[in-house]
Amino acid sequence: MNRKTPVRRSGRQPKQDRSRTSLRRLLETAESMLASDGYAQFTLQALSKRAKVSIGSIYNLFESKQALVRDLQVRFLERVERVHAQVINDLRRNNLPLKRLVPTAVRDYGEYLRDHAELLRVFMEIAPSDPIVSANGKKYAAQSMKDFELLLLDRRDDIRHPDPEHAVARSYTVMYAVIGRYLGLGSNPEAADPVDWNSLFDDISLMILQFLRAVPEVSVSSRTTRAK
Secondary structure (H helix, E strand, O other): OOOOOOOOOOOOOOOOHHHHHHHHHHHHHHHHHHHHHOOOOOOHHHHHHHHOOOHHHHHHHOOOHHHHHHHHHHHHHHHHHHHHHHHHHHHHHHOOOHHHHHHHHHHHHHHHHHHOHHHHHHHHHHHHHOHHHHHHHHHHHHHHHHHHHHHHHOOHHHOOOOOHHHHHHHHHHHHHHHHHHHHOOOOOHHHOOOOOHHHHHHHHHHHHHHHHHOOOOOOHHHHHHHHO
16 A cells, blocks of 8 residues: 655755754754744744754755745655554554444544644645645545545444445544544634543544444435435
C-alpha cells in the first residue's frame, strides 16, 4: 500500500552537517510557532528571531512563507502517517473481536487526532486557498479512512449489516465528524463540542457497534421508493 503524501518540498536541502542542524532547528521552531500562533500570525521575520537563523538564510532555503508552510505540511504528514500506521498495525496484531476492536480503535484514533490537532487545524484552515496543501491533506485523509475501514472489515464475519463496506465507511464518517467537531477541526473551529472526552468515545463506540451489528428492516432506498 502506497502511504506516501505528494511530495512538494520547495526548500533546498543543505549538504553540510552544520547547515542540516540549522535547518532542523528552523523547521522545529516554525512548526511550534505555526501550531501556537496560527498561519495568519506566523511570519518569517518572527521565525528568524526565534530560531536564531538570519532572514537571508531562510529565504535561501524557502522562497516564501507559503513554500515553508508547504514543506512543513509534507514533513508533518509523513510523520503522522507513520504514527497512524503503527496504531493500525498494533490493533491488527491484537486480533480483537469486533465488540472490543471498535471501542479500542475509536479511542486510539481519537487520541491520535488530539495529539496532532493543533497543526491539523492550521493546515485545514489554509487548504481552501492553497491547492497543494489541500491535495496533500485530502490524500492523507483518504488513506486514514481506508486504513480504518480495512481494520474493521477484518471482522467482516461479526458485521451483520447487509453491506459491510458501506457500514464501515459510514462508521468512519460519523466517528471523524464527532471527534473532529470536539477538537475544532473543520470549517467552524469555534463549534467544539463541550462533552466529556471519555464519554465521547463510549457514545461513538456504542453507535458504531449497534450500526454494524444491526439488520435494517427497511433500507433507505426502499423507503424512498415506497414514498413515491
